Amino acid sequence: MHSRLLAQLAAHIGTDQASLELRWMKQALSSGLSNATLSTMVKRRALGEPLQYILGTQPFGPLNLLTRPPVLIPRPETEHWVIKLAESMFPTAQNPRNLLDLGTGSGCIPLLLCHLWPKGSLRTHGIDISPHALRLANDNAALCGIPTHCDTDEPQNTYTTSLASFLHTSFPDNEASIKPPYDIVTSNPPYIPWDEYLELPRSVSDYEDPKALFGGPSGLDFYHAIARIVSHKNILSPNAVVALEVGYEQAEIVESLMRRTGRIHRTEIWGDPWGKQRTVVAHAHA
Amino acid sequence: MSSPEDITRLKQLKESEALQAAWDEWIETRQLLEETSPLLDDPDPTMRSLASDEYSSLTNTLTTTVESTFPSLLVPASTTSHLSALMELKSGVGGSESSLFLAELVRMYQRLANVNRWKAEVVGQNDNEGGGTKDAILEIKGLGAYDALRWESGVHRVQRVPATESSGRVHTSTVAIVVLPLVEETDAHNEELFKMDDIKLEVMRARGAGGQHVNKTESAVRLTHIPTGITVSMQDERSQHQNRRRAFQVLRSRLMDQKITREIAERRAARTNLVRAADRSEKIRTYNFAQERVTDHRIGLTLMNLTSVLEGDGLQDFLDALRRDHYESVMEDMLESA
Ligand SMILES: C[S@@+](CC[C@H](N)C(=O)[O-])C[C@H]1O[C@@H](n2cnc3c(N)ncnc32)[C@H](O)[C@@H]1O
Numbered sequence: 001m002h003s004r005l006l007a008q009l010a011a012h013i014g015t016d017q018a019s020l021e022l023r024w025m026k027q028a029l030s031s032g033l034s035n036a037t038l039s040t041m042v043k044r045r046a047l048g049e050p051l052q053y054i055l056g057t058q059p060f061g062p063l064n065l066l067t068r069p070p071v072l073i074p075r076p077e078t079e080h081w082v083i084k085l086a087e088s089m090f091p092t093a094q095n096p097r098n099l100l101d102l103g104t105g106s107g108c109i110p111l112l113l114c115h116l117w118p119k120g121s122l123r124t125h126g127i128d129i130s131p132h133a134l135r136l137a138n139d140n141a142a143l144c145g146i147p148t149h150c151d152t153d154e155p156q157n158t159y160t161t162s163l164a165s166f167l168h169t170s171f172p173d174n175e176a177s178i179k180p181p182y183d184i185v186t187s188n189p190p191y192i193p194w195d196e197y198l199e200l201p202r203s204v205s206d207y208e209d210p211k212a213l214f215g216g217p218s219g220l221d222f223y224h225a226i227a228r229i230v231s232h233k234n235i236l237s238p239n240a241v242v243a244l245e246v247g248y249e250q251a252e253i254v255e256s257l258m259r260r261t262g263r264i265h266r267t268e269i270w271g272d273p274w275g276k277q278r279t280v281v282a283h284a285h286a
Numbered sequence: 287m288s289s290p291e292d293i294t295r296l297k298q299l300k301e302s303e304a305l306q307a308a309w310d311e312w313i314e315t316r317q318l319l320e321e322t323s324p325l326l327d328d329p330d331p332t333m334r335s336l337a338s339d340e341y342s343s344l345t346n347t348l349t350t351t352v353e354s355t356f357p358s359l360l361v362p363a364s365t366t367s368h369l370s371a372l373m374e375l376k377s378g379v380g381g382s383e384s385s386l387f388l389a390e391l392v393r394m395y396q397r398l399a400n401v402n403r404w405k406a407e408v409v410g411q412n413d414n415e416g417g418g419t420k421d422a423i424l425e426i427k428g429l430g431a432y433d434a435l436r437w438e439s440g441v442h443r444v445q446r447v448p449a450t451e452s453s454g455r456v457h458t459s460t461v462a463i464v465v466l467p468l469v470e471e472t473d474a475h476n477e478e479l480f481k482m483d484d485i486k487l488e489v490m491r492a493r494g495a496g497g498q499h500v501n502k503t504e505s506a507v508r509l510t511h512i513p514t515g516i517t518v519s520m521q522d523e524r525s526q527h528q529n530r531r532r533a534f535q536v537l538r539s540r541l542m543d544q545k546i547t548r549e550i551a552e553r554r555a556a557r558t559n560l561v562r563a564a565d566r567s568e569k570i571r572t573y574n575f576a577q578e579r580v581t582d583h584r585i586g587l588t589l590m591n592l593t594s595v596l597e598g599d600g601l602q603d604f605l606d607a608l609r610r611d612h613y614e615s616v617m618e619d620m621l622e623s624a
Contacts, residue, residue, distance in 0.1 A: 019413055021503070024524055050501045059525035076505065076526045077497045083527065192498055204501050213498050248495045273489045273507075273526065274496050 005042045012046045021051055028055045048202045061112045065140050070209035071133045074108040077272040078188055078245055081279040082109050084270060085186075085243050086116040093120035093155045098237070100178070101126040102166045102187035102226065105212060107137030109186045110159050114146045120155020125177065127164040130211060134161050167225050172235065181237035187226060188245035193219030219247055223254045230282075231261040240284040251277035258282040308355045312348070319344045357613035366546065369432035370404075370468040372539045373424040377414075378441065380459020385418025387444040387573075388461045390596060392422050395435075397598035398605075404428030409532055410522050423536065425468060432467045437584075437608040439465045440570030447576070456576060464566055466539035467546065471531070479541045486510040489526070490519065509533050516540050571604075580604075585611045 002022060009018035025041045041054050052058045052073040058065055060074045061083055067073050091097045101110045104126025114122055128134050138161060141148070146159045162177035172178040192200070194217045197210075204213070215221055223244065229235060230242060242264070246254045251269045258264050264282045272278035322344065325337035375391060377384035392408065399406035410423035426435065442461045447454055469479070490506040506521035507529045518536045520529040572581045573592060580595045581588040587607050594600035 015415070017502075020521065023411075023413075023522075051503055052501065059523070059528060061525075061527050072498070073501050075497055075501070079525070079527055188498075190498070196495070196499065200499060201502075204499065208501065245497065247497060247499075272496060273487075274493045276496050278497065 002038065005039060008046055009042050012048075021045065024051070024055065028057070048206065050203050050207055053207060060108045061116065063108075063112055063115055063144055065106055065108055065111070066136060066143060067106065068132070068136050069207055070212070071130070071136045072105045072208050072212040074106055077274075077276075077278050078108065079112075080273055081243070081245065081270055082112050082186075083116070084279075085241075085281075086113055089184075089241070091117055091121035093118055096121050096123060097183040098179075098181070099124040099184040099186065100182045102185065102229075103189045103212075103222070104128050104137050104161060105130075105133050105188070107140045107159065107161070109188065111137075111140055111144050111146055113186075114157035114159055115144060117157060119157060120150070122157040124157070124159045125179075126159065126161045127166060127175075127177070128161070129163070129165045130209060131163060132209070133212075134163060137161050166229060167222065169228075171225075172229065172232070180235045181240070182235060183237050183240050185226075185230070185236070185240065185242045186244075187222075189215065189222030189226065191215040191219050191222065191245075191247040191250060193217060193247075215247070219250065220253065220257075223250075223257050227257045227261050230258065230263055236263055236284045238284065238286050242280075242282040242284070244280045244282075245278060246280055248276045248278075251280055254280045255282075305359050308351060308359060312351050312356075315344055315347050315351070319348070353614060354610065357617045366436075366467055367430055367433050370425070370427040370470075371432040371435045372466045372468045372536065373426065373435065373438070374421070374464045374466065374536075375419075375424065376421045376462045377419070378460035378462050380444075380457060382414055382416040382418055382450075383444075383448045383457055384459035384461055385414035385416070385420055386448075387418075387442075387459055388422065389419045391442065391461055391463070392419065392424060394596050394598060394601060395424055395426065395438075397596075398601050399426050399428070399431075401598050401602065402428065402431070402434070404431045410520060410536075427468070432465070434605050434609070436465050436467075437605065437612070438463050438570075439566050440568050441566075443569055443572045445572060445574045445576070460569075462566070464543075466536075466543045468535070469538040469542045471535070471538075479538055479545070480511055484512045485537075486512060487530070490521070505529050507533055509537060511537055511541070514541070514544070582608070584608070 006018055006022055009022060013021065022042070025038055029036070029038060044054050045051060050073060052067045053069050056067060058067050058074050060079050065074060099110060099113065099122060101124060104110065105128060107126055110124035110126055114124060126137060128137070141159045147156055148160045149158055150156045160177070162175070164171060164175050164177070172180070190211065190213050192213045192215055196219070197205070197214050200213070226244065236242070242258065244254060255267050255269060258267055258280060263284050265285045266283040268281040269277050270279040270281060319341065322337050322341050325333060326341060328334050328337060373395060375388050377388045396406045405427040407425045408422055409425045412420040414420045440463065442463060443458060444460070445456055445458050448457050451457065487507065487509045489504065490508055491504050493500050493504050503524055505524055505526040506519065507526055508517060508519040510517045516537060518533045520533040520536070523529045523532060570582060570584055572583070573595070574580070575592060578592045579588055579590050580592050580600065582604055585607055587604065589595060589600050589603060591600050595604070
């Protein structure tokens with residue numbers, strides 16, 4: 001028994017959570033995925049470091065993705081809406097889709113869709129401003145067996161990445177890697193407003209990249225940028241789907257930003273498992 | 287033992303080559319027995335002793351035919367023989383001592399699984415702060431696992447002096463076990479087990495603003511099957527998605543268990559006779575450490591080697607005996623209703 005370590009951890013996160021996390025630490029150690037010791041893991045956790053960075057992985061749907069500071073840890077809310085999106089569309093190898101992921105981070109969104117959808121039905125591209133994120137995204141793609149291009153006779157889903165800022169007004173015109181039109185645009189952009197950023201738990205603000213979290217004074221800067229991109233002629237194909245994760249009070253504002261682009265004929269708001277409005281799904285005109 | 291008239295009726299029940307062979311052997315053995323019987327009173331002592339040896343060997347053959355050969359040929363093939371098992375263990379009376387014993391039982395079933403080349407995995411577990419395990423869900427995958435383990439359902443009782451007890455007094459503690467048939471997501475007959483509309487799925491803890499604001503692991507889920515009121519909670523996996531899959535697996539297994547129980551009851555109701563129903567609150571077995579013995583109360587079998595039971599080998603003897611007992615009671619049931 002590790003009752004001393006359990007007590008040390010429980011003082012910070014409560015007994016129930018501590019006993020679960022201690023078990024996950026032991027599992028990570030016994031699977032050989034980490035060469036730390038249990039007591040250093042507990043020490044780091046007690047100092048407030050996120051469990052996912054300590055263990056080095058986070059499950060995301062059926063995938064087990066690598067996590068590395070300061071790249072944003074994939075959230076269960078994101079996992080939930082991406083699975084729902086996967087179940088709401090039916091791409092086939094005969095009718096493959098093009099997907100653009102803005103602020104791709106660990107690569108979790110396109111990689112999960114590549115994994116869930118039929119082989120050869122999806123080509124994805126992710127951009128990010130952070131080289132750390134792109135390195136992790138590419139490592140995750142390799143881990144999940146998703147290639148950058150189809151290199152065999154077998155049909156495959158693909159994932160490519162490039163370093164770019166979608167806040168730039170020149171985006172996407174000056175981006176050679178962006179090849180419109182896109183059938184699907186996904187994004188979980190930074191959405192935390194200034195005042196809330198100051199109130200974040202330390203395990204978030206001390207460890208995760210501020211550039212992955214801070215969405216400008218109102219938290220909406222990136223949605224304005226996405227609205228501009230969506231308005232851009234030829235970026236969306238007919239009937240394209242734009243799926244955006246939003247902060248807990250932003251769904252309706254983002255929905256109206258999307259409607260005002262003039263490219264959208266129908267919108268939906270999806271709730272997350274905790275009862276928050278979490279995802280705005282916008283359908284482009286035919 | 288059954289009378290020849292019963293066997294005649296059984297003969298009509300099912301015609302098959304294997305049965306014919308067993309039947310022929312039965313007739314032949316009986317004939318030999320009849321021929322041997324007068325020799326038991328032979329004036330020649332050598333002859334008498336030969337006859338008596340032969341007589342007892344023939345009787346043994348007859349007994350085996352009746353107790354195992356006929357049943358295994360006649361008892362309808364199990365419809366659950368392909369199923370894996372899901373074992374739910376809950377500590378009962380006896381506090382932390384019961385939790386410690388529960389952890390030992392989990393290890394016992396893991397060893398048994400090893401011996402049988404089944405794959406055992408603890409898929410859910412709540413530890414006790416004072417050591418041991420409050421409750422656990424053990425998945426045992428492999429052909430025949432459910433049929434072999436289903437007789438483990440019931441209350442298991444341990445009698446021993448707890449390590450923490452200074453006065454040396456023997457305590458009695460219990461662990462309740464329910465063995466369910468494991469139904470995989472991919473199994474064809476899921477559809478009829480439940481409708482998605484009848485499921486209420488809840489997350490168990492609040493997450494505040496959620497999303498990017500929070501990076502704490504909150505993966506626990508609870509689902510409720512509204513028509514039956516069955517609820518399943520799962521929190522052992524780090525991903526909500528995986529906890530959800532596990533929870534649905536447990537739900538399917540519980541619903542499948544109810545279905546099997548219902549079908550058995552209906553089949554019985556159609557007959558005049560009632561076979562002993564499995565009662566899950568019944569004390570089925572006692573593990574007595576002071577006397578190094580394990581007793582199964584249903585079949586009255588005691589093994590004087592507790593260690594071997596906990597190591598898995600002795601447990602196999604119990605499982606075999608219980609299976610034989612099951613065959614016999616199904617046979618009796620058939621004989622009486624044929
Ligand atoms: C909230 S994270 C989302 C990461 C990942 N898609 C996910 O859902 O877990 C936002 C990502 O956007 C990236 N990002 C921030 N500003 C950006 C910009 N101007 N252009 C491109 N990417 C940016 C960050 O580096 C970060 O990886």
